[in-house]
Amino acid sequence: MPINAHPEYVNAEKEYHQADTDVARLKALELMIKHVPKHKGAEKLRKNLRTRYKKFKSDQAKAKKGKKGKKGIKKSEMQAVLIGMTNSGKSSILKTLTNAHPSIASYGFTTQNPEIGTMNYEGCDIQIVDLPPIASEHFDKGIINNADTILLVVEKIHEIEEVKKEITNKRAKQIIIFNKTDLYDKNTKRKITATLKSKRYNHILMSTFTNEGIEDLKKKILKSFPIIRIYTRHPGKKEKLDDKPVILKPHSTLRDVAEKILHGYSKKVKYAKITGPSSKFAGQKVGLKHVVKDKDLVEFFTE
Numbered sequence: 001m002p003i004n005a006h007p008e009y010v011n012a013e014k015e016y017h018q019a020d021t022d023v024a025r026l027k028a029l030e031l032m033i034k035h036v037p038k039h040k041g042a043e044k045l046r047k048n049l050r051t052r053y054k055k056f057k058s059d060q061a062k063a064k065k066g067k068k069g070k071k072g073i074k075k076s077e078m079q080a081v082l083i084g085m086t087n088s089g090k091s092s093i094l095k096t097l098t099n100a101h102p103s104i105a106s107y108g109f110t111t112q113n114p115e116i117g118t119m120n121y122e123g124c125d126i127q128i129v130d131l132p133p134i135a136s137e138h139f140d141k142g143i144i145n146n147a148d149t150i151l152l153v154v155e156k157i158h159e160i161e162e163v164k165k166e167i168t169n170k171r172a173k174q175i176i177i178f179n180k181t182d183l184y185d186k187n188t189k190r191k192i193t194a195t196l197k198s199k200r201y202n203h204i205l206m207s208t209f210t211n212e213g214i215e216d217l218k219k220k221i222l223k224s225f226p227i228i229r230i231y232t233r234h235p236g237k238k239e240k241l242d243d244k245p246v247i248l249k250p251h252s253t254l255r256d257v258a259e260k261i262l263h264g265y266s267k268k269v270k271y272a273k274i275t276g277p278s279s280k281f282a283g284q285k286v287g288l289k290h291v292v293k294d295k296d297l298v299e300f301f302t303e
């Protein structure tokens with residue numbers, strides 16, 4: 001115990017040693033710092049308390065971060081990830097495309113944790129992930145490696161190569177989003193487009209301020225996934241078409257469609273009627289081996 005310690009300090013120190021939770025320990029430590037003797041003889045003690053306090057705080061911050069990390073992101077069937085330099089407008093794009101409400105700010109390094117939103121487009125639920133910026137300590141390559149589609153958000157042409165350097169996932173499709181076109185006149189935009197075209201990038205010019213390019217972007221995102229959509233209608237419910245299509249890989253069969261609706265369902269199906277790109281005529285009667293195509297409409301018949 002330091003010489004000439006206040007009784008408040010003595011009590012706080014006692015509380016500190018008796019505390020059985022981190023919260024109580026931290027509270028006692030704060031009291032100790034408040035009442036620690038101010039004379040020169042206690043200098044070492046003051047320093048020691050401050051160090052302990054700092055360590056406590058950083059441990060707590062780490063624990064909190066760890067918990068968040070564990071929560072992770074459950075990848076959905078179609079996932080696109082936004083990556084780019086700070087301030088390029090990734091979070092603004094997430095907000096424009098989805099139901100999410102991410103923090104948006106002009107000061108840089110705003111996004112600290114991945115943010116997720118769902119984009120509903122042509123009956124599909126597409127997961128959009130907004131990442132902290134490249135160069136941020138929170139930037140997460142793991143998510144990029146798992147993504148189906150990578151959306152590279154840039155404000156300047158030269159950023160494209162810098163962002164590309166961060167991508168090791170060679171399997172994912174890439175879409176270059178040149179954002180903030182509201183800042184440029186027609187002529188400049190024409191030049192930007194010409195450059196992007198000459199480099200053969202799958203690209204889009206857009207602005208979250210004017211919504212220029214948003215619809216095209218949605219189309220491009222959906223098109224980037226190697227999927228087909230099959231719409232189903234259930235017998236006896238002719239008037240009711242399920243608005244959410246069944247999502248499958250290209251070249252799937254009707255058996256795959258039935259199994260996706262309900263595991264074991266294909267065993268009950270006797271035949272199906274199909275209308276759409278894979279049918280010779282509307283309502284063609286087919287078996288489970290029939291290979292479906294995007295936007296087919298299927299009606300299953302059991303007994």
Ligand SMILES: Nc1nc2c(ncn2[C@@H]2O[C@H](COP(=O)(O)OP(=O)(O)OP(=O)(O)O)[C@@H](O)[C@H]2O)c(=O)[nH]1
Binds near residue numbers: 085106110180208
């Ligand atoms: N002029 C213009 N500004 C935009 C546009 N989109 C976003 N901004 C602005 O750019 C700044 C950064 O936007 P954010 O969406 O937070 O950018 P971010 O890429 O998520 O930034 P970090 O989280 O730091 O990586 C904000 O001030 C936005 O208002 C746009 O289309 N045009």
Ligand SMILES: [Mg+2]
Binds near residue numbers: 090091103110111130
């Ligand atoms: Mg952000």
